[in-house]
Amino acid sequence: MDEVAVYDRALSSADVAAHFAEIADGDHEGYGSLVAGDGARGHWRMDENEGDVALDETGSFPGQYRGTPTFAQPGATATAVVAQPEVTLGQSVGFSGDDDVVVPGVGSELAGDSTWEVWVKPEDFDQRRVLLGKAYGGEGVLTLETTGRVYFFQGSAGANRAPFDVVRSNGTCVRASGTTWW
Numbered sequence: 001m002d003e004v005a006v007y008d009r010a011l012s013s014a015d016v017a018a019h020f021a022e023i024a025d026g027d028h029e030g031y032g033s034l035v036a037g038d039g040a041r042g043h044w045r046m047d048e049n050e051g052d053v054a055l056d057e058t059g060s061f062p063g064q065y066r067g068t069p070t071f072a073q074p075g076a077t078a079t080a081v082v083a084q085p086e087v088t089l090g091q092s093v094g095f096s097g098d099d100d101v102v103v104p105g106v107g108s109e110l111a112g113d114s115t116w117e118v119w120v121k122p123e124d125f126d127q128r129r130v131l132l133g134k135a136y137g138g139e140g141v142l143t144l145e146t147t148g149r150v151y152f153f154q155g156s157a158g159a160n161r162a163p164f165d166v167v168r169s170n171g172t173c174v175r176a177s178g179t180t181w182w
Contacts, residue, residue, distance in 0.1 A: 061105030
């Protein structure tokens with residue numbers, strides 16, 4: 001998993017296309033600038049080499065790694081660059097799908113329109129995987145299904161779901177983005 005960003009507004013299709021283009025070009029810095037410029041409430045780059053804190057680029061909502069994630073995996077952008085001992089820009093964090101998760105520090109602050117953005121590189125599609133979720137009660141969950149499709153479940157027990165038929169790929173990672181209106 002790489003480059004998780006959450007916005008408290010619906011991104012335009014032009015915004016989404018620009019984000020994809022920066023990743024496809026391998027431009028880690030350019031992508032980060034776009035995410036910041038588009039007003040992400042939280043942006044977790046997943047560049048940590050170890051530890052239990054997922055740094056938030058906005059400085060507002062650090063997350064927490066739980067379980068045994070695998071650090072220093074190839075990222076969605078070009079070659080990784082060591083920025084400081086605990087961070088290597090351009091890498092990602094691997095999750096087994098068992099007990100490994102990252103819990104972003106943003107949640108109740110999101111109300112109304114929102115966009116959730118995450119880059120993933122699945123090894124297989126043998127089980128449904130929750131990519132992002134807002135709150136335990138099911139206000140919203142972005143899932144990667146066994147069919148390879150991405151769904152956004154919203155409402156009580158996921159009663160409302162919206163499929164995302166187009167999951168874009170730059171050849172190494174898949175970008176899943178969901179926009180909803182609450």
